[in-house]
C-alpha cells in the first residue's frame with residue numbers, strides 16, 4: 001500500500017474510531033479468529049498490510065503462524081486469506097452458497113461507471129443472469145468454435161513479431177485484443193493501432209488504478225459524499241474522465257457490432273448470438289448484451305499477461321523451449337500442454353484472484369469467520385506449495401506431465417465465481433504458445449561482451465500481475481519458418 005493511501009487510511013481510521021471499536025466488540029464471538037499478525041486497538045492490522053505483492057506476504061504469514069487460513073483486521077474490516085487448495089475447496093467450493101458474494105463496491109462502481117461488471121457484482125439475480133450468458137457463450141464446446149479466430153489472431157501476431165520483434169510485449173496484448181473483439185463483437189481489428197483495442201486497454205488500466213485508489217471508498221462507502229480534497233477520495237477528480245472511458249468500452253464496440261449486423265456483414269459472435277435470442281431488442285436486453293461483451297474485453301489482458309510470462313520463461317529456461325520445439329517438430333504435444341499449465345502456475349496472472357465475501361458467520365477448523373469478511377484465495381501460495389510443487393520458483397513443465405491432479409484450476413479462482421472465460425483463455429494461450437514456438441526462437445539479448453542479459457522476474461503488484469517489460473531476442477527458427485509466417489496472411 002502506498003504511503004499516501006496509508007496516511008489517508010490513518011486519518012479516516014481515527015475519525016471512525018468510536019464506530020469501529022463498538023463494531024468489532026459487538027461482533028466478537030467465543031471462538032478465536034484464525035491466526036494472523038497481532039492487532040492494535042481500532043486500526044487492527046492496518047500498519048501490517050503489505051505495500052505490494054500482498055500474496056508473498058500472505059504466504060510468509062501462513063508459514064509464520066503455521067496456518068493455511070489467516071485473519072487480518074483492517075480498521076474493523078475482517079479479511080480472511082486462504083493459502084491452501086484444501087481450505088479454498090472446503091469453503092469457496094463446498095460452502096459456495098455463503099462464499100460467492102463480492103465485497104460491497106456500489107459507491108465505487110457507480111462513481112466510475114463500471115456498475116455493469118459481472119466480476120464486481122454482488123451475488124444475486126443480476127449476477128446470475130450475466131453468469132448464465134457467460135456460460136452459454138464460453139462453455140468448452142462454445143469456446144472451441146472460436147479456435148479459427150484465435151488461429152487468425154496468432155498469424156497476425158507472428159507477422160508482427162517478424163516485422164518488429166522488439167515490440168513483442170504489445171503484440172501479445174494486441175493478439176488477445178483481436179481475439180476478444182472478433183469473438184465478442186465480430187469486429188476484425190486492425191493489424192496494429194486498433195481503436196477498440198486501445199479502448200479496452202484504457203478501460204483495463206483504469207480498473208487497475210481505480211481499484212487501488214478506491215480502496216478506502218470501498219471500506220467506507222459514505223465517503224462518496226465527501227469532497228475530493230478529503231483524505232482518501234482525491235481520485236474523485238479523475239472519476240468523471242474514467243467514467244467516460246468505461247462508458248465508451250460498453251457502448252462503442254457494441255455499436256460497431258450492431259452496424260455490422262444491420263449491414264448484413266456480421267460474422268457469428270457473442271453479441272449476434274445473444275441478440276438473436278432476445279425477444280425483441282429492448283434497452284434492457286441491449287444493456288445485458290453490452291455488459292457481457294464489455295466484461296469479456298476486460299478479460300483479454302489476463303491471457304496477454306500469461307503470454308508475456310511465457311516469453312520470460314523461454315528466455316530464462318532455454319531447455320524447456322528446446323524440448324517444446326522438439327515436440328512440435330515431432331507433432332506430439334503433451335509437453336506443450338504441460339508448459340502452458342506451468343506458465344499459469346509459475347507466475348499466476350491474478351495471484352489473489354478477485355476477493356469473495358462471506359455472507360453469514362461460519363466456523364472452520366475451530367476458528368470463527370465473521371459474516372461480511374472479505375475472503376481472499378491466495379492462488380500464489382497454492383501454486384507455490386512445496387509439497388505439491390517441489391522447487392516451486394523454478395519453471396518445470398514436466399511436473400504437469402501425467403494426470404492433472406495438482407489443482408490445475410487454482411489460477412482461475414474457485415466456486416460459483418470461477419472464471420467463466422477459462423476454456424477460451426487456455427486455448428488462446430495454447431495457440432499463441434504453439435504458434436510462437438513453431439516459428440521463432442526466443443533468447444536473451446547479449447551485452448557488449450557477448451554475455452546473455454538475463455531479465456529479472458519482476459511483476460506488477462496489482463490485480464493482474466504483468467511481468468515488467470524486459471528485453472529479449474525473437475527471431476525465426478529457419479528460413480522456411482520465416483517464409484511460412486510471411487505467406488500465412490496473404
Ligand code: HEM
Pocket residue numbers: 118119120131134138295296297299300302303306349350353354355356411412413414415416417418419420421422424425426
Ligand atoms: C489466463 C487468463 C485468465 C485468468 C488467469 C483468469 C482468472 C480469473 C480469476 C482468478 C477470476 C476470479 C475468480 C473468483 O472470484 O474466484 C476471474 C473471473 C472472471 N473472469 Fe477470468 N481469467 C482469465 C481470462 C478470462 C477471459 C478470456 C475472460 C472472458 C472472455 C474472463 C472472464 C471472467 C469473468 C466474467 C469473471 C468474473 C466471474 C464472476 O465474478 O462470476 N477471464 N478470472
